Amino acid sequence: MAHSFSIETGAESNVRRARLGAALHALAAASLALALVALLFYFVTYLVYARSLFAFPFDYDQGEGFELYDAIRLARGENIYLDNAQYPFYASNYPPVYRLMLAPLVALFGPHIWVGRALTFATSLVLGGLIVLAARRLWVAEAHTPTPLGTILLPAFAGLAFFAANYVYHIGPLARAHLPMVMFAFAGLLCLDVALAAKPSARWAALGVALLVTAGFTKLQAVDALAAGFGYLLLRQPRWCLRALLISAFVTAAIVLALNVATQGQFWLNVVLANVNEYDIAVTWQTYGQWFRLQAVLIVCSTLYVGWDAARALRARSLQPITIWSLYFVTGSAMGLLTGKWGAGPTYLIAAIAASCVCTVGLLGRLWGALAQSSRAALWRSALALLTGVLFLAQSALNVHLPTSGRLFGAVARLIGVADAPSSYPPYPYYDSAGFTQLGHLLDPADAAAGWAIVEIIRAVDGPVWSEEAMFTLLAGKDVVTNPTQLLNLWKAGLLDTSQMIAMIEQRAFGAVIFRALFYPDDVKEAIFRNYYWAHRFTMNGFEYWVLLRAEG
Numbered sequence: 209m210a211h212s213f214s215i216e217t218g219a220e221s222n223v224r225r226a227r228l229g230a231a232l233h234a235l236a237a238a239s240l241a242l243a244l245v246a247l248l249f250y251f252v253t254y255l256v257y258a259r260s261l262f263a264f265p266f267d268y269d270q271g272e273g274f275e276l277y278d279a280i281r282l283a284r285g286e287n288i289y290l291d292n293a294q295y296p297f298y299a300s301n302y303p304p305v306y307r308l309m310l311a312p313l314v315a316l317f318g319p320h321i322w323v324g325r326a327l328t329f330a331t332s333l334v335l336g337g338l339i340v341l342a343a344r345r346l347w348v349a350e351a352h353t354p355t356p357l358g359t360i361l362l363p364a365f366a367g368l369a370f371f372a373a374n375y376v377y378h379i380g381p382l383a384r385a386h387l388p389m390v391m392f393a394f395a396g397l398l399c400l401d402v403a404l405a406a407k408p409s410a411r412w413a414a415l416g417v418a419l420l421v422t423a424g425f426t427k428l429q430a431v432d433a434l435a436a437g438f439g440y441l442l443l444r445q446p447r448w449c450l451r452a453l454l455i456s457a458f459v460t461a462a463i464v465l466a467l468n469v470a471t472q473g474q475f476w477l478n479v480v481l482a483n484v485n486e487y488d489i490a491v492t493w494q495t496y497g498q499w500f501r502l503q504a505v506l507i508v509c510s511t512l513y514v515g516w517d518a519a520r521a522l523r524a525r526s527l528q529p530i531t532i533w534s535l536y537f538v539t540g541s542a543m544g545l546l547t548g549k550w551g552a553g554p555t556y557l558i559a560a561i562a563a564s565c566v567c568t569v570g571l572l573g574r575l576w577g578a579l580a581q582s583s584r585a586a587l588w589r590s591a592l593a594l595l596t597g598v599l600f601l602a603q604s605a606l607n608v609h610l611p612t613s614g615r616l617f618g619a620v621a622r623l624i625g626v627a628d629a630p631s632s633y634p635p636y637p638y639y640d641s642a643g644f645t646q647l648g649h650l651l652d653p654a655d656a657a658a659g660w661a662i663v664e665i666i667r668a669v670d671g672p673v674w675s676e677e678a679m680f681t682l683l684a685g686k687d688v689v690t691n692p693t694q695l696l697n698l699w700k701a702g703l704l705d706t707s708q709m710i711a712m713i714e715q716r717a718f719g720a721v722i723f724r725a726l727f728y729p730d731d732v733k734e735a736i737f738r739n740y741y742w743a744h745r746f747t748m749n750g751f752e753y754w755v756l757l758r759a760e761g
Contacts, residue, residue: 232590239597240361246604247368249620253610254371258329258381260650262322266659266679268749269647270693270724272383273678274300276324277688279310289471289478292698293705295712296672296689299478301697304467305392305426306385321679324383332371332380335391339562340367342398343569346533350573353580357593358573365600366565372607373561374502374640375554378647385427386555392423393433394562400437401532404444413441417452421460428483429546432539432559439539440532482697485550492548499544499557502642503564505603510537510567516574533570537563551693572596606641611650613637633750651749658748662722665744665755669719674736676724689718692727699729710735721756 267273278288278300288300288307300307310324317323343366347358370376380387399416403409420437423430441449467475500507514537520529540560547556572592579588612621612629621627621639632640638649659680666673666684675681678688690709698704706729712718713735721740726733740756747753 229587229590232587232594236590236593236597239594239601240357241597243365243597243600243604244361244368246601247365247372250372250377250604250607250609251368253617254377254380256611257377257648257650258325261325261381264651264656265321265683266656266748267321267677268651269379269382269384270677270727272321272324273680273682274688274691275302275307275383275385276310276314276319276321277678277682278302278304278307279314279324280319280682282307282311283315287471287474289467289474291472291474292478292691292695293708295708296687297695297709298688298691299474299694301478301482301691301694302385302427303425303479305422306388309388310383319682321383325381328379328383328385328387329381331388331391332376335387335394335562336367336370338391338394338398339370339565340364342394342401342533342566343367345398345401346531346566346570347573347576350570351576353576355576357596358569358576362569362572362596365596366569369506369568369600369603370562370565372604373558374607374609374642374645374648375499375558376561377609378645379555379558382647386429386558389423389427389430390433390559390562392419392426393430393559396420396423397433397437397440397532397536400440404440404532408445410448413445413448413452417441417456421456424460425463428479429543429556429559432543433536436532436535436539439535440530443527443530477698477703478694481701481703482694483551484701485552485697486700487550488548490548492545495547495554495557496544498642499554499560502606503561503603504606505599506561506564506568509571509599510564513567513571513574514538516571531570533563533566537567551697568599609638609640609642609648611637612639636750646750649750655748658746658753662744662746662748662753662755666720666722669757671717671719673720673722674713674718675722676727677722680722690728692725695729695732696727699732704729706732713739716740716758719758723754723756724751 261268281288282304288304290296290299292299310327313323313327340363343363344359347362348354351358371380376387396416396419399412399419403412403416416437420430420434423433438449438453441452464475514534517530517534521527537560540557540563543559544557546552547554575592576589579585579592608624608626609632610621610626611617612627612631618627626639629639632638632643632645633649636649636652640648662680663684666675666680666686672687672689673681673684674689676690676692681688695704699706709732713732716739721736728736736756739759741759742754743757744755745752746755
């Protein structure tokens with residue numbers, strides 16, 4: 209009887225386990241499906257936003273037009289690092305790679321802002337694909353089992369989670385250099401990851417270092433990827449690291465010296481010295497707080513992954529167990545310290561977001577591999593699959609951003625309860641969990657109409673026009689005069705002679721002045737106010753634009 213009782217108990221236990229397994233499997237499938245739907249919705253929102261921006265011919269974010277103008281000058285064979293003290297009082301304040309990429313497209317398709325936006329949007333898609341590849345490689349390395357969850361679904365989640373991030377959504381389709389910089393940086397790190405695998409490859413390592421240097425010449429904020437890449441080389445192949453450092457330093461110095469000589473020192477002044485701005489530590493902490501509020505799930509998972517790496521390194525008494533993506537998450541997160549610099553912003557943390565998408569998959573893969581030794585591996589893995597869906601669904605809930613009107617977006621906004629929430633950027637029907645944001649909303653026909661009205665005024669006046677945004681004068685067929693934030697940065701640092709521009713203003717040489725944010729040196733603004741009067745006011749993209757005309761007498 210005792211033997212019969214034990215058999216019946218074991219059978220009942222197996223039945224309960226089978227039922228639990230089936231329930232977990234069903235819940236896991238449901239959670240993964242919901243997470244996939246949420247992430248795909250964000251990607252569709254990203255596509256709609258990009259399409260809206262492609263159709264808008266003016267600056268959506270101040271500075272886009274100047275990026276385009278740099279490419280126009282390069283396409284003509286002209287210098288972009290000019291003397292700001294001499295007419296047209298203009299110089300680029302970034303390294304040249306993004307502009308060099310854009311120049312042939314401008315020559316092919318014409319000087320349209322959508323060309324710059326399309327290029328950046330394309331680089332964001334490439335970056336998303338690279339995140340998928342990196343996440344897949346890391347899963348295989350950590351889990352040791354090429355399951356469909358780890359090789360297909362989770363890498364897709366990682367790529368889609370990148371596009372779901374509020375900061376990525378905001379600037380992904382803008383004609384700005386930051387996303388191309390992160391793309392080159394991420395590609396370089398992925399090449400180094402491949403190069404230093406089981407069978408080291410010097411060719412892949414060389415390609416990785418070349419891409420990292422390219423990222424640095426796209427935007428200086430690539431320093432986080434350079435630190436992670438060379439740090440990883442130092443841990444795995446110290447001799448390669450030394451060679452790479454020497455060669456990269458020589459190439460970088462040669463390029464900088466050549467650019468500096470060709471521009472009579474203006475490259476160093478405008479790209480390096482002009483970017484040493486005033487700093488507010490309170491802004492840095494606010495930005496970190498917002499980043500955690502928006503990306504908490506991925507940040508926590510990545511922190512656990514980095515901690516696990518550190519623990520393995522301590523046990524092994526070697527730093528070699530540390531992965532390149534742990535290093536990139538740490539250095540990318542540290543880049544947030546610069547967000548308190550005037551002119552910086554939360555986009556400096558986009559590299560950390562990209563790394564966190566990969567590290568999260570790495571953590572899940574490591575857990576999956578650890579569960580292989582359990583006697584109930586199948587049950588635990590179903591539970592982990594359920595946890596995966598819940599984690600990405602929770603992260604999606606933090607990233608809420610969407611227009612709140614229209615057939616699709618209005619219905620979704622009502623479903624998730626934000627249809628009647630205060631707009632994140634009045635008066636546009638737009639909700640963003642980041643809070644107030646000047647980016648992300650869709651534009652309406654009135655915005656373009658206001659822009660064209662300003663262009664018509666510019667066309668009608670004699671002489672050049674002093675404009676705070678470049679697209680007005682470009683579309684009016686006139687010279688681009690000034691780069692406002694660059695002038696302000698140099699003036700604050702005591703590196704700008706404003707005498708010639710003030711003399712021209714006093715002579716009323718400019719047919720009109722266009723203001724949006726008054727990002728000019730104080731003495732220049734005072735000269736303008738003495739010689740020009742406030743004639744027209746327009747509202748475009750939520751900003752007040754003022755057209756000032758020559759004063760009489």
